[in-house]
Amino acid sequence: MGGDAVRERARILRRAADLIDERIDDIARLLTLEQGKPLADSRKEIAFAAVVLRYYAEEGTRVGGTLRPTQRADVRSIVTWAPIGVVGAIVPWNYPVDLYAWKIGPALAAGNAVIVKPPLEAPLAIAEVVRCVHDAGLPAGVLADLPGALEAGSALSTHPGIGMITATASTRTGQAIMRSAADTMKRVSLELGGQCPFVVLSDADIPAAAAAAARRSFSNAGQICIAVNRILVDASVADAFVEAVAAEARAIRLGHGLDAAVTGGPTTTAAVIEVAEQHVADAVSRGARVITGGERLRGADFDRGTFYAPTVLDEVPVGSAAMSEETFGPVVAVHRFASGSSLDDVAALANGTDAGLAAYVYGDDLDRAWALAERIEAGGIGVNINDVTELHAPFGGWKMSGFGRELGPEGLHGFLQQRHIRLLRKAVTA
Amino acid sequence: MIGIVEIQQFVAGRWGAGSGEPFERRDPTRPDVVLSRGRESAVVDAEAAVRSARSAQPSWAAWTPHARAEILRTAAAIVSARAEEWGEELAREEGKTRPEGVGEVRRAAQILEYAAGEPDRAAGEVYHSPRAGERILVSRRPLGVVAVIAPFNFPIAIPAWKIAPALVHGNAVVFKASGAVPVLAMRLVEALVEAGVPAGVLHLLHGDGAAAVRPWSRSRTSTVSASPVPPRWAGRSRRPGRAAESPSRPRWAGRTPRSSSTMPTSISR
Numbered sequence: 001m002g003g004d005a006v007r008e009r010a011r012i013l014r015r016a017a018d019l020i021d022e023r024i025d026d027i028a029r030l031l032t033l034e035q036g037k038p039l040a041d042s043r044k045e046i047a048f049a050a051v052v053l054r055y056y057a058e059e060g061t062r063v064g065g066t067l068r069p070t071q072r073a074d075v076r077s078i079v080t081w082a083p084i085g086v087v088g089a090i091v092p093w094n095y096p097v098d099l100y101a102w103k104i105g106p107a108l109a110a111g112n113a114v115i116v117k118p119p120l121e122a123p124l125a126i127a128e129v130v131r132c133v134h135d136a137g138l139p140a141g142v143l144a145d146l147p148g149a150l151e152a153g154s155a156l157s158t159h160p161g162i163g164m165i166t167a168t169a170s171t172r173t174g175q176a177i178m179r180s181a182a183d184t185m186k187r188v189s190l191e192l193g194g195q196c197p198f199v200v201l202s203d204a205d206i207p208a209a210a211a212a213a214a215r216r217s218f219s220n221a222g223q224i225c226i227a228v229n230r231i232l233v234d235a236s237v238a239d240a241f242v243e244a245v246a247a248e249a250r251a252i253r254l255g256h257g258l259d260a261a262v263t264g265g266p267t268t269t270a271a272v273i274e275v276a277e278q279h280v281a282d283a284v285s286r287g288a289r290v291i292t293g294g295e296r297l298r299g300a301d302f303d304r305g306t307f308y309a310p311t312v313l314d315e316v317p318v319g320s321a322a323m324s325e326e327t328f329g330p331v332v333a334v335h336r337f338a339s340g341s342s343l344d345d346v347a348a349l350a351n352g353t354d355a356g357l358a359a360y361v362y363g364d365d366l367d368r369a370w371a372l373a374e375r376i377e378a379g380g381i382g383v384n385i386n387d388v389t390e391l392h393a394p395f396g397g398w399k400m401s402g403f404g405r406e407l408g409p410e411g412l413h414g415f416l417q418q419r420h421i422r423l424l425r426k427a428v429t430a
Numbered sequence: 431m432i433g434i435v436e437i438q439q440f441v442a443g444r445w446g447a448g449s450g451e452p453f454e455r456r457d458p459t460r461p462d463v464v465l466s467r468g469r470e471s472a473v474v475d476a477e478a479a480v481r482s483a484r485s486a487q488p489s490w491a492a493w494t495p496h497a498r499a500e501i502l503r504t505a506a507a508i509v510s511a512r513a514e515e516w517g518e519e520l521a522r523e524e525g526k527t528r529p530e531g532v533g534e535v536r537r538a539a540q541i542l543e544y545a546a547g548e549p550d551r552a553a554g555e556v557y558h559s560p561r562a563g564e565r566i567l568v569s570r571r572p573l574g575v576v577a578v579i580a581p582f583n584f585p586i587a588i589p590a591w592k593i594a595p596a597l598v599h600g601n602a603v604v605f606k607a608s609g610a611v612p613v614l615a616m617r618l619v620e621a622l623v624e625a626g627v628p629a630g631v632l633h634l635l636h637g638d639g640a641a642a643v644r645p646w647s648r649s650r651t652s653t654v655s656a657s658p659v660p661p662r663w664a665g666r667s668r669r670p671g672r673a674a675e676s677p678s679r680p681r682w683a684g685r686t687p688r689s690s691s692t693m694p695t696s697i698s699r
Contacts, residue, residue, distance in 0.1 A: 071540075392557040393566050408568075 189404025437468025443629025470637025486630025
């Protein structure tokens with residue numbers, strides 16, 4: 001890989017990031033219109049996409065290699081990185097612009113060509129980002145945008161000319177991609193569904209934990225792979241905690257995302273509400289109590305849209321759908337564990353699903369919170385913080401939440417393959 | 431090599447015969463000479479191995495990495511001490527020349543030794559955070575149970591470079607040896623067991639039958655490390671009916687990088 005090419009790619013990515021910043025108002029408006037989230041959240045998402053492109057512009061210039069020790073004095077062992085070739089990327093509708101940038105930023109910086117299938121539900125904001133990258137001077141053919149549905153995605157995962165598929169999707173879709181990618185031995189990187197526990201220990205800062213849990217449960221209408229799906233709370237603090245989360249939920253003002261006073265939008269699709277309703281009904285049938293929400297919003301402003309009230313369920317038993325399946329909607333299930341439970345017991349509760357994307361632990365005794373974090377089976381664990389997304393650190397799943405990592409240096413190396421050159425030197429007489 | 435080697439599987443800390451079909455392996459140079467015989471492992475054996483591995487792995491992962499490495503170092507010494515003897519067995523079983531056989535066994539010892547050095551390498555990374563009061567730590571955790579599928583062409587070196595890194599990072603291993611070279615697979619496992627790998631942490635299955643696909647089709651196995659040789663290349667396969675499958679793809683998965691036997695965890699703050 002020539003140094004000039006690396007620098008030129010970095011220049012294009014930086015320029016694309018600048019153009020995204022310049023055009024953020026227009027892109028954010030489109031994102032809110034098609035996806036539903038409040039305008040402020042759209043702006044935040046798009047601004048982070050630009051940050052990610054800049055980060056990978058720099059990271060791409062740092063792809064080096066290593067000279068390894070050898071077992072013979074006359075042998076040189078040189079390990080370098082090469083691009084995969086053509087990468088197919090499948091982007092979901094919940095954070096289309098961010099997740100688009102997480103994929104094309106490192107894939108392009110690594111020297112690949114990329115064909116992206118944006119989500120059918122939200123292709124427009126991405127199209128504007130494509131325009132930014134194009135206007136930044138990316139050569140024709142290096143980045144393709146293929147708005148489509150199942151047929152387009154399937155064509156990518158089976159095409160022999162594509163060397164790798166990276167996808168953020170449901171676990172079921174990820175399994176289908178992995179199966180079809182096997183025929184052509186594609187590399188796969190899959191960020192799939194989560195079912196993220198939020199553990200509140202007895203010494204947690206209750207107001208802070210409640211605000212953090214509510215934000216991660218109801219932001220983007222709960223349509224986040226790292227959304228809090230279930231809260232595991234020490235029974236001794238549960239009453240105060242549940243009341244505080246419910247108060248946060250009730251304070252969310254739902255409406256059209258373009259309205260500046262709105263703090264929560266509709267669900268992006270009607271199907272999200274169907275799952276939310278199933279999970280609520282299932283929990284209630286098993287003895288759970290609806291503390292707030294639990295129904296669609298009615299009235300002139302809401303009837304035409306897909307609005308579901310932010311919902312807090314209390315005393316939800318283990319085994320309920322809301323405790324084991326990904327809801328991907330504005331519903332959070334609270335389960336009280338006996339005060340004085342051992343960390344191992346709490347960890348077993350937290351680990352009791354097939355998912356392993358993210359988890360959260362709140363507690364003021366940092367040693368205890370940390371010890372619990374180290375028992376949790378997940379790719380990312382937030383300790384006294386409700387987001388595991390970090391520009392510099394790997395993001396991705398354990399267990400059925402997939403494999404492969406995005407962000408950080410790992411996010412770049414996933415789009416590269418290693419080449420080892422082993423070279424024998426002949427003796428040279430001086 | 432004197433006499434015929436009786437092939438045994440190693441499941442849940444016990445050597446014994448597999449529950450599957452009987453098989454025998456002959457010297458590829460002199461097909462009238464039987465080198466080894468035994469029974470293939472069956473699905474029930476694979477299930478028992480995975481179950482045992484699942485239950486043993488957490489306490490193995492709780493050992494210090496240095497204590498696990500010490501076992502690999504001891505195993506390296508055992509393998510190295512028997513390089514002449516096992517190298518000859520390898521040459522007879524696989525068809526390599528004797529110096530190549532001895533050299534490969536020595537290479538396996540080096541690989542065990544190399545993996546034993548891993549605990550002294552970096553355990554993770556720390557990053558600055560743009561926010562005051564935060565730091566970002568990335569550490570690694572074992573995958574759990576690793577299924578190892580090995581080819582016949584390097585009967586001890588390839589299994590060693592899959593098993594050693596998996597073990598040192600705290601994984602349990604279910605190793606399905608190539609049906610063509612069961613003796614050297616047994617030798618490697620013998621060395622590791624003699625060195626002190628606890629019961630349940632390492633299992634050896636034999637054969638190319640149903641048990642071969644079982645460990646990695648089970649959801650309870652966390653990862654598969656495989657270097658299968660395409661059937662047409664496996665000229666001495668006992669199952670010629672499979673030779674028609676994917677003959678045009680002589681791809682070979684190659685060396686497992688050390689990081690692939692662990693999964694990174696990010697703890698924010």
